[in-house]
Amino acid sequence: MARVADFFEENLKDKGYRYSKPREMILRVLTKNQKLLSADDIYMLLKKEDPSIGMATIYRTLELLSKLDLICRINMGVGKTLYMLSPNCREELSNFLICESCGRIVLNNQCLKNAIKVRLKDDAHEEVYKNCKLKIKNFQVFFTGLCQDCS
Numbered sequence: 001m002a003r004v005a006d007f008f009e010e011n012l013k014d015k016g017y018r019y020s021k022p023r024e025m026i027l028r029v030l031t032k033n034q035k036l037l038s039a040d041d042i043y044m045l046l047k048k049e050d051p052s053i054g055m056a057t058i059y060r061t062l063e064l065l066s067k068l069d070l071i072c073r074i075n076m077g078v079g080k081t082l083y084m085l086s087p088n089c090r091e092e093l094s095n096f097l098i099c100e101s102c103g104r105i106v107l108n109n110q111c112l113k114n115a116i117k118v119r120l121k122d123d124a125h126e127e128v129y130k131n132c133k134l135k136i137k138n139f140q141v142f143f144t145g146l147c148q149d150c151s
Contacts, residue, residue, distance in 0.1 A: 005024065005027070005028075008023075008024075008027050008070060009024075011068070011070055012068070012070075015068055017064070017068075022053060022057045022058070022061050023061050023064075023065070025046055025049065025050065025053070026042060026046070026058065026061050026062065026065070027065070027070075027071075027085070029042055029045050029046060030042075030071060030083065030084060030085040031085055033045075034084070034085065035084060036074065036082040036083065036084045036105055036107070037082060037083055037084065038080065038081065038082055038083075039055065039058050039059055039062055039081070039083070042058055042062070042083070043055055043058050046058070062083055065083075066083065071083050071084065071085055071086075072084050072085070072086045074096075074140065076098075076142075082105070095112050095113065095116055095140070095141040095142065095143070096112070096140075096142050096143070097112060097142065097143040097144070097145055097147065098142060098143070098144050099145070099146055099147035099149075099150055100144050100145060100146060101146055101147070101150035102147065102149065102150055104147045104149075104150075106147050106148075112143070116141065124136070
């Protein structure tokens with residue numbers, strides 16, 4: 001855990017940011033849980049530890065950490081965003097399944113990875129921007145259906 005904390009502290013300082021207590025607390029929760037969490041999930045976990053922490057601090061910190069590519073962010077649509085710690089967000093979160101029965105999010109499923117090969121043209125980002133004036137940062141493919149336990 002100390003090595004992880006050192007890594008984040010060093011990265012934040014290299015990019016001109018302080019390694020504040022709220023940032024350390026949020027990174028610790030993401031490191032400990034190793035799964036997708038919403039801002040509300042993080043708030044509920046941290047509120048037990050530090051009742052003074054507020055939702056605004058959590059939202060600002062999550063926004064900064066995802067902007068700096070220190071954490072992964074999945075926009076699920078309809079105002080739901082999930083976060084997790086991963087060394088390779090693009091690989092880990094590019095395709096996943098949301099179970100319609102239990103709500104579980106299935107990540108890193110080898111069958112999904114083997115069945116789907118999504119590849120953008122080499123200059124897709126530039127072409128989309130040129131033709132549509134849309135700037136693509138990342139892309140995700142998600143499926144709905146039933147997870148292994150519910151099917």
